[in-house]
Amino acid sequence: MSGLSEIVDSLEIKLEKLAQKVEKLQKQNQELENEVSRSGSAFNRQSEEIVLLKQQNESLRMANSLLGSDENKRETKLKINSLIREIDYCIAQLSD
Template sequence: MNGLSELIDSLEIKFFKLNQKLIKLERRNTELLEKIKESEYIQTRQSNEIATLRSQLDDLKMVNSLLGSEENKRETKLKINSLIREIDYCIAQLSD
């Protein structure tokens, strides 16, 4: 019986240790999930900021070319032509 009692005690100790490891891993998992959520939020925010900055950069390029900058003249001409086509299309739609 003594051997059986020692075996049960040993199993109880192992079970307790496993349970503690499980609790520790669950806490770590929760922490990592929170970090993932935070990282996703930061990534989304930064993506939005990048899109805004790119839009502002395009606007600045257009303004610079309208002010006489030679660097982006071709892009500005293409954009103006695109806007003219859109206006012509709208006028055609209104005429029908």
Template sequence: MSVIAEIIDTLENKVGKLILKIQNLEKNTQELHIELAKSAKIIQTQNTEIEAFKSQYETLKIANSLLGSDENKRDTKLKINSLIREIDYCIAQLSD
């Protein structure tokens, strides 16, 4: 009977250790999910900032061209023509 009792004790110890490992793994998984969510939020914020900076950069390029810089004149002319077409379209819509 003592052999069976030792086997049972050994199994109980091993099951207890496995349960602790499972609990630790679940805790780690939850922490990783939280960290992943935080990282995703940071990435989203950074993407938004990047888009805002791109827009500001384009605006500054156009403003620089309007001030007399020859570097981006073609882009500025294209942008102005695009704006004129949009204004003409709006006027046409209003006159209908």
């Protein structure tokens, strides 16, 4: 009978160790999930910032081309022509 008692004691010890490992892994899993969530939030913020910076860059390019810098004369002419066409279209719409 003492052999059976030793086996049961051994199983209890192993079960306790296993339960501790499961708890440790659950904590580690939760920490990793939190880190993934933080990384996702940071990624979203950075994506929004990139979009904003691209818009600002385009606005600055547009302003620079409208100011008539030597570097962007062709763009300036194209933009002015485009604006004139839009104005002509609006005038035509108002005339109808």
